[in-house]
Amino acid sequence: MLRFSVRSTRQAVQRLAVQQARHQSTNSTAAGSSMSIKNMSLTAAAGVATVGAITYLSMESVDANMAADGLHPPVYPWDHKKNLATFDHAAIRRGYQVYKEVCAACHSLDRIAWRNLIGVSHTEAEVKTMAEEFEYQDGPNDVGDMFQRPGKPSDYMPRPYANDEQARAGNAGALPPDLSLMIKARHGGADYVFSLLTGYQDPPAGVEIREGLNFNPYFPGGAIGMARVLYDGLVEYEDGTPATTSQMAKDVTIFLSWAAEPEMDERKKMGMKAVTLLVILTGLSVYLKRHKWAALKTRKILYNPPTPKKH
Numbered sequence: 001m002l003r004f005s006v007r008s009t010r011q012a013v014q015r016l017a018v019q020q021a022r023h024q025s026t027n028s029t030a031a032g033s034s035m036s037i038k039n040m041s042l043t044a045a046a047g048v049a050t051v052g053a054i055t056y057l058s059m060e061s062v063d064a065n066m067a068a069d070g071l072h073p074p075v076y077p078w079d080h081k082k083n084l085a086t087f088d089h090a091a092i093r094r095g096y097q098v099y100k101e102v103c104a105a106c107h108s109l110d111r112i113a114w115r116n117l118i119g120v121s122h123t124e125a126e127v128k129t130m131a132e133e134f135e136y137q138d139g140p141n142d143v144g145d146m147f148q149r150p151g152k153p154s155d156y157m158p159r160p161y162a163n164d165e166q167a168r169a170g171n172a173g174a175l176p177p178d179l180s181l182m183i184k185a186r187h188g189g190a191d192y193v194f195s196l197l198t199g200y201q202d203p204p205a206g207v208e209i210r211e212g213l214n215f216n217p218y219f220p221g222g223a224i225g226m227a228r229v230l231y232d233g234l235v236e237y238e239d240g241t242p243a244t245t246s247q248m249a250k251d252v253t254i255f256l257s258w259a260a261e262p263e264m265d266e267r268k269k270m271g272m273k274a275v276t277l278l279v280i281l282t283g284l285s286v287y288l289k290r291h292k293w294a295a296l297k298t299r300k301i302l303y304n305p306p307t308p309k310k311h
């Protein structure tokens with residue numbers, strides 16, 4: 001066994017030497033090899049310069065212009081961000097109410113269908129009646145005409161505007177973006193949306209805000225096309241929660257967090273199952289490995305040198 005491995009390493013060393021010799025013969029002259037060293041040092045210098053430039057540039061962007069990039073939102077202790085926590089479903093229900101009564105006048109929620117709310121914030125019967133309050137175009141029917149019918153749970157949330165041009169025209173040129181993935185689309189996510197909704201204030205001295213725009217330090221540039229929309233007591237919650245501005249902002253942010261990631265609860269449950277199972281299986285396989293190897297690991301190897309024969 002030992003002799004065999006010594007031989008095979010020796011063979012490997014010989015093979016390496018042959019390869020090196022071949023490589024040198026292709027690089028025939030000494031100048032060739034000195035060129036490659038020069039190339040290498042050039043490449044290394046370029047690499048160092050690139051890393052340096054990237055570090056310098058990224059350091060620059062840290063203290064970049066706050067007015068241009070927006071005030072960084074504080075980090076809020078959202079319950080649903082904890083590893084073992086689900087969404088607060090009562091908050092999703094309240095948040096839906098805020099979306100429907102306030103935001104839906106300007107913002108679409110294209111990726112959410114009525115049925116998505118079933119079992120999350122509303123019962124099936126509630127969702128059916130909510131969907132039926134809207135008319136959807138369907139068809140064509142037997143004679144080829146499109147017709148209007150009441151909504152079904154399989155329909156997607158209705159849009160406030162027929163197209164982007166109409167949306168811009170209704171908002172002094174600013175396009176209210178779709179809110180389905182807003183939490184994922186913005187740096188800071190839920191913290192940003194909450195800060196944006198609660199961050200409206202008078203512009204500080206010396207800051208000019210154009211007619212039709214509003215000052216909000218969290219919005220990049222500081223001037224946002226959306227006016228402050230949440231005011232204390234704007235909606236009346238059915239569960240009796242006082243509808244303060246921050247409460248509504250929190251609820252609608254949780255609703256939008258759910259809309260951006262409806263699978264979160266399921267994902268965490270799955271993760272917990274997977275981790276539990278893997279811990280058990282790891283324990284079992286460690287035990288099994290030790291069990292199987294026990295005989296080999298505890299064996300005693302004796303070497304009895306042959307006694308030299310006396311002549």
Ligand code: HEC
Nearest residue numbers: 102103105106171174175176177182193224225226229252
């Ligand atoms: C009167 C119409 C109107 C209402 C109501 C409204 N918004 Fe807006 N919203 C806008 C417009 C217009 C913009 C685009 C602003 C811009 O780009 O300057 C916008 C932009 C946004 C943005 C994106 C900001 C960004 O970083 O680009 C978010 C988030 C948002 N609104 C959330 C909400 C929420 C949540 C509600 C409900 C509580 C709401 N809006 C209600 C008109 C509205």
